[in-house]
Amino acid sequence: MSAPASDVLLEARSASIVFGGLKALSEFSLTVRKGELLGLIGPNGAGKTTAFNVLTGVYQPTSGEVRVCGERVNGMRPFQVNRRGLARTFQNIRLFKSLTALDNVKVACLAETHPLFSRARVESLQRSGLRPLATALDAANDYYDWWRALLLTPGFQAEEEALTAKALALLEVMGLAGRAHEEARNLPYGEQRRLEIARALGTRPKVLLLDEPAAGMNTREKAELMVLIGQLRDRFGLGILVIEHDMKLVMGICERITVLDHGETIAAGTGAEVRANPKVVEAYLGDAPAPGAGGAA
Amino acid sequence: MRSLLPALLAAASLLAGCEKKQPAQAPAAPATPELKAPAAPPPASDVILLGEVGSLTGAEATFGQSTHEGIQLALEQANAAGGVNGKKLEVRVYDDQGKPEEAANAAVRLINQDKVKLILGEVASTNSLAMADKAQAAKVPMVSPSSTNEAVTQKGDYIFRVCFIDPFQGYAMAKFARETLKLQNVAVLQDNKSAYSTGLTGVFQLRFAEMGGKVAGVESYSKGDTDFRAQLTALKKAKPDGIYIPGYYTDVGLIARQAQELGLKAVLLGGDGWESEKLFELGGSAVDGSYYTNHYSPDSPNPATQAFISAYKAKHNGKVPDSLAALAYDAANVAVAALRKSKSLEGPDIRDALAQTKDFDGAAGKLTLDEKRNATKPAVVLKVENGKAVFAASVSP
Amino acid sequence: MSDFLQHVINGLSAGTIYALVALGYTMVYGVLKLINFAHGDVMMMGTYVGYASALQFKQRGGFGMASVLAIFFLSMAACAAVGWLIERFAYRPLREKPKLTALITAIGISFAVSYGFQMDWGFLPGPNPRAFPEVIRRQPWLTLLDGEVTLWNWQVISFAVALGLMAGLQYLVFRTRFGRAMRAVSHDHRTAALLGIHTDRVIAVTFMLGSALAAGAGILFAIKDVKIEPLMGTQQGLKAFVAAVIGGIGNVPGAVVGAVLLGLVEEFVVGYTASSWRDAVAFGFLILVLLLRPEGLFGRVTAEKV
């Protein structure tokens, strides 16, 4: 891989998806590099979440391609895409409600376990076309893991402790340390949002996709969250893509912004460029009260 | 007998090799904790307790109830006649809900908790088989009134029955169909869910062919089905002059109706599973002219039969006893006779007395227990006429 | 030749009954996305109501056109009421709960009803089978191939009723205001409620319609196969459900096509191969269809909302 491309973590090239004749997303292109914080905005129903679903493998693009860390992920299932370094949160919070905050994060910390056959080897087998063998090794890993869990081997116990430590550390980062043993459904809304981020971080992502992380928060909370997101990027060396309804907020912190409307990319560029784009103004004006289409200055 | 464990399995179990069990160490039964035969006789009491297992609930509840009525009548009469050597007879009943595992459980309870001297039951062969294992191991004699499957008494020398066995019943119908009805080409429709039905099918097929008839085809259904047209259409192709349906009355009535609807003009033949008032309700006029084998006919002039019928009617508001009641009555009476003859009330003695039963004048015909502990007795063939079963013939072994 | 034709008639005739039961399944699934496991048992109850009323008419002297219609009407009305009760008290409180809870409830009702009817207390019929009176005099309607093959009047009637009901339902769903409301509720009942549709009422009416259909199917079944017993609904219900899934559950013509297909497949398996495998074949067919085309033959793929 060439040097400049190596810090490209996520790339969509003309990805389109059609639902029953309707183009939900057309010719969507985007590049996220290491250390970048990008925004994805657009009015309701513009296709932002659809774009996320295409990027993460929930939907398969009808045409075009998606690459994570240089590898084409078309046709992969979401967990495979995730294991390549892409983690996300959900617009309508999807926590594991009856699990504790700690366990929510621990579920995601699968990358911390030490399988019999390394994950890299299984993946490389998969890539080289020996899929049945890869599946078999994967299953062997699981059964090996089961035996360790059943016999409570010292290695397994140590690993559990390491997992807990790691998960606690992530909760700490998101300011949830005191809530570790609370069931997720009992957390207040804002904390649930933050727990989702902590959980996503548990998968050791290289790119983080945040779907309206500040939805339902008041202005002060939103500002705090945005600062926190910036810190995450620096601390973990992530590329971050944020969907946000509040244009003002996005303009404040994102280096570059992509604007979607009716599945089409109508503008892309820095905050200033986007703001100046007449199509954007029109899209937002057409959408009802323009959410501060010029107020970020 | 004891055999050698295959070498392959030995290797699999990572063991050097296998050998025959030492007969001295484990005689007939496996080495797991054995059922203890009732030890020392309980303090002399004036009651002899018998056990009964039957399906008092579930789909076969009527079987269990008829059987119970037959047994009760027999014991009442025996007690009225002075009991056994001055001791009264009592029966303890357990319900097995028609399930074999419950039947076995009930047998265990009767043997170990209630310490009964003898067990009566069951109707369904599967359940009798389950009980027979327990009774044989504990050396408690068991008399089945109406389990016709061959395997039941093969369980051991403590297991008896007072009815004929399926091979004879199948033979009787084959003989009747071939010799009396002069049928050439008979098809079979069996109930695949019931061992009784598949067993009879096998025997009938064999015997009918031996007698020079032709079995045109065998089709199956599952008890509880309601649509038999596919099977009947397939059978119709062979143009049979008779169809043997060794099933239960619940299904047979419908089969008869649908055969009529499809224009099948064959005589329908069956076994003792047909015996029920419901057959005429479900089958309507379609079952008229059919024949089935049974254990007894209420029309029989036999004085023992008539005495039983009038006693039963007196007790149950004029209800005519079915063959299950008659067989149960016989089973109980055979047991009582054996208890009276027996040297002691120990299992082996009762067993020996039972084995000597000969020319016993039962409500369902004269019977002798053969060396395989099965009853040798004639079967009757009944003909359905205008919603009634009437005596048509008797077939002797 | 004659046996082939006879098999086709048998298969169609069995499929017709499956179809009528399957229509109810499909309608309820359409609006509620719930497998109403108790549907077959509602059918059983309808048959018993029909049985009771038929006995009354029989005592008063035979069956005319009016009395047959009355039998149908009585049992359909009774089942509509039962359907309403079940929906109101067993399913509605669970509408916002996970799907599994409603499925478990449905299975519970099915068990309670079918085994409850096996008890012989009070008005309950007990486990013994009954013979349904001959309310429609059986007559050959058409005789083919020198009398080798007969098409009976009741077969034709059942088939016509099934087709008529299918057409009627299709009209109801796609051409009426109520149908539009049904479709809206089916799509998303919360949004439908926001749009001013009385979702509770739409669902209740659909349920009652489906249950009434089941009662009608039950009586046609009893005319066809005569024997009725408390557990009959489970078997017929399961087969009908299989038919509905094969056709694409939620799809009205699909249910009928699936049912007829299932009837024919069963018939030919029994008729031409081993007859003891009928039930295994039905479920095997279902699993095959689900694996190859999970949405059924006529169903549409729906993307899950994320």
Add this chain to the structure above:
Amino acid sequence: MVPPGLRGVLPVVLACLALAAGQRLFGGQEFFVYVASLVGVNVVLAVSLNVVNGMTGQFSIGHAGFMAVGAYAAGRLSLPLGDVAVSGLPVAASDQLLFAVSLLAGGVAAAACGFVVGLPSLRLKGDYLAIVTLGFGEIVRVIIQNTPALGGALGLSGIPQRGSLFAVWLCAFLAVLVARRIAESSHGRSLTAIREDEVAAEAMGVNTTAYKVRAFVVSAFFAGVAGGLFAHFVPIINPGSFTFVKSMEVVVMVVAGGLGSTTGSILAAVVLTLLPEALRSGFNRFAGEGAGAVVDQVRMPVYGLLLVVLMLARPQGLFGTRELWDRRKGQGARP
């Protein structure tokens, strides 16, 4: 303090000792042993079904099918082994060894079926999966009915009666232990994650399909073992013992105990097995011979109503998803 290396096996050793003592004390009482064995088998069934229905949230209603496969595989294997012994071992030990081998074979055969049934779950959810499992149970029954080597409708009888209190309850203990340890490992968390939100679990790197299939495999394995145990203490097994009704009995246990709670499954299995038994003898004793029949008549309708009432009033069941041994969550719940 237990050294970490021993923590895994210590409970098993302790259980073995306790069970051996129990076997000495009660082993001679036939009826007690029978009922206790029945309870034990039902505990294994309920706990194993809970792995799929409770922990993973996939609804299987064909558990009796797996039990049947296990019972027939183990029983068929044991049948010719009744008269053989392994050399160099006392007869009793050899019998128990062969018994263990049969049980294992039953478990493995059922697990293989679990794998096959689990596969459709790659594509099917909820209701559809439930129907496939139901269909599987029916197909198994039809196959057994049509296989002469398995005794057809008559069933298999003459299987050496090697089951014992010790064997049954050791299996029950192991099933509980396995369920508990799976639940407390990353696998169990992944299974619960699938139950709570499949999409989110997948997005967090959980291979949901593989986990679901494996949950089916484990669950089926123990159902098979339960079947094997059953076959070795009832004298005859036939297809009629493994119907949809049996599956539903187990479902009722799991649901009543609380979907996802192993403790609840155990408790419900014990209560729902003993209660009818106790009621039946109680009725027989106090209301006259035969009155106990009422219990069996009302049992199934009551189970049905129980499901409905539970779902309406307490959908989480007796225990919810809580466990008796769950101390951590208890602490967390207190402010």
